[in-house]
Amino acid sequence: MKKRGYKKFIPYIYSLPGLIFIGLMIVFPILYTGYISLTNMNVYHWFDFHIIGFQNYKKALFVLDTGFLAAFGRTIVWTAVNMMLQMIIAFLIASLLNVEGLKLKGVYKTILMFPWAMPGYISILLWRMGMFNTEFGLLNNWLNRLGFSDVHWLNSDHIAFGSSVVVNLWLALPFMIMIIDGALQSIDKTYYESATIEGAGYFVQVRQITLPLLKPIIAPAVIITMFTTFKQFDIIYLLTQQQGSKTGADIHTVITYTYEKAFVTNNYGYSSAISIIIFMILIIFSLAIRGGKKGGDVDE
């Protein structure tokens, strides 16, 4: 079919409004963040800021006691711990859901999906006030009843980190269970039958059949979850770092750290530099993942 001249512009006309919104509200602010990161803008230099080059970046990357490197390390640990626990528990639960003869599977699955359906920030606040609260939280109440004394769930670094991991698991497991459950169902049952005939035990079957077949199906979801975990802001912020009601635990990840530098200590230039560093890290991550995956083209 021959294209008339104006037809060439049709796709641009169709996509222009959307791209303008994205350009103005997403791209321009990122570029502006990059610009602020090169200045000394802070609460004392709101208008009379000036360019100071890469000093903010140097401060973040080479001055140890700014806390950025510690927060970065913590974010890596946070992501690794959560992903590991999530994969193991979700695999276990999904496999058990698929045991033949389990009649109530549908009911269990629906109930297990509830945490996913709840608005995230509400769940986190409910955990903070209902479960972890020192005076009237359920956990301490139960502990008291068993004869133990109160635990301050959110006040010291290690316990608060553990509590945050628990909340993250509670929030994120449903999605992972659903993904693995779907993947397990797509595996051809005859593989297992012939393996059983050849005398392969349960664990051999899991290692030789289930896991290799599972991997490519769940890979995209796992990668997405990894990014969301790395970028997780709400849990740590709402549980421990809320403005005006900090619990005293310092378990900043890079995102909550950046937020604090911008909106609490008002060091805008420095905070913007960290934003750009995180963005670079995320880009490198996703490029590495795309590069490692064959056919990772955006087209199909």
Next chain:
Amino acid sequence: MSRRTKLKVKLGLLNLFFVVACSLCLIPILYTLSVSLSGTNNILSGSFSFIPKTFTLDNYKAVLFNEPYLLWLKNTLILVSATVTLSLAVAIPAAYAFSRFRFIGRKTILYILILLNAFPSILSMFAIYRILMPIKLVNSYLGLILIYVGTMAIFGLWNMKGYFDTIPIEIEEAGKIDGANDFQLVTKLILPLAKPSIIVTAVMIIIFVWNEYIFAVTFMTGAQKYTLAAGLYALQATQYTRNWPVFSAASLLTAIPILIIFLMIQRNMVSGLTAGGVKG
């Protein structure tokens, strides 16, 4: 033991495991429900069970009539409807263009959009604030709507583009042969076919706006302008800390619509999301 009884024991244990797992999973929600229905602040006494001794709806009444809850609901609905309408209006044509046409810059833009999606908007929140302030869009709904539309346009574009890709082009060609013009082609053929994906996208946008609190709190001043999320956040930071039953009632009232919508479209959501942009 015969094979049969062995199987029965196994299934029994399995059911026990899931009953325990489901209870663990529901405890925070059930406990909140129980607190919201109980009369006094301290319902915890006696045993491990947390069923309230006296049932009352006072906490729900307090939320609805003593707090600006209904005002926040109204504000939220304004933001939700404006964001959904605008996002779909800009994302559907764009998704269609990126799915059906091959043009210069197409691949590059799609790729940049993926990278932009990796950028958490909290990181550029200060820059957005600084940009919107001089043009008087801070503390205005329009400002928030623009931010939300920008974020959701990327998601909508990718998600619906993925779905458009699965609609065979032959259907359109057949329509063209039957004499349909471009406009009819889109409104009569493509949009009805893409309905599942459009619905999922719209619902995801609704959930996003309904749950978004950090921009709403930062950009809006004064409880009169808060959304539900911002209002709940502000209240738990101040007075509700002392009034946990009222806060639980407010939380549940806010969560229930989303819970219902979510469970209703859950099945579509899996297919709507996996067929769409999430696959890459």
